[in-house]
Ligand SMILES: Nc1ncnc2c1ncn2[C@@H]1O[C@H](COP(=O)(O)OP(=O)(O)OP(=O)(O)O)[C@@H](O)[C@H]1O
């Protein structure tokens with residue numbers, strides 16, 4: 001089985017490009033950010049203080065999480081409830097970094113990701129996040145840092161949103177990167193990690209660049 005690990009900052013295209021490449025390769029797709037978001041959502045729903053590590057760690061006992069790895073049948077559920085849209089709400093995005101910085105949360109979710117990767121039935125899996133190339137699967141067959149200039153990432157994110165101003169969007173994106181960067185380094189490629197800079201590429205070109213790297217490694 002081929003494991004493709006992709007890291008990168010917010011808005012660099014990790015989810016959309018990984019999904020597109022997984023469809024083209026007939027691979028599974030694992031969105032690891034969804035788990036951190038789902039835990040943050042679960043904490044908010046249950047009145048857990050997202051700044052209090054011990055409460056968050058306690059919440060893990062009741063965190064009943066499921067994610068689909070078929071890129072064409074993506075789902076995320078907590079306690080059987082569909083949370084695909086809820087976990088993208090700004091209130092969740094605003095607190096996810098505080099939840100993700102708790103070491104016990106990271107090791108709990110890392111084990112969960114490794115189990116999902118191990119039990120994949122497809123010929124390969126694309127796993128994307130912030131610490132996939134360095135912590136979750138540092139021995140992956142293909143390791144990619146997907147980047148784009150902050151300007152390009154902000155423009156892409158702003159184009160998606162009709163209700164939020166570009167300025168607020170830009171601020172959220174860079175402040176989340178700043179917080180996340182204190183926990184894991186996803187701005188610099190580790191040894192053996194190939195950088196794909198999509199600043200000057202369109203979406204299809206970026207998917208093709210990833211697919212080509214995977215085919216070259218096979
Ligand atoms: N090469 C590209 N050219 C133009 N738009 C792109 C490109 N790659 C991704 N996009 C668009 O940029 C937006 C952000 O992409 P995506 O949500 O996949 O990023 P992400 O890295 O997963 O972000 P986050 O970490 O915040 O979840 C999407 O609207 C996506 O379609």
Ligand SMILES: Nc1ccn([C@@H]2O[C@H](COP(=O)(O)O)[C@@H](O)[C@H]2O)c(=O)n1
Pocket residue numbers: 010032033034036037096097100128129130131132176180
């Ligand atoms: N491997 C990862 C993936 C994500 N995070 C944290 O989750 C947040 C949401 O991730 P998205 O990819 O959905 O934007 C992100 O801001 C990180 O705080 C992580 O720590 N490690």
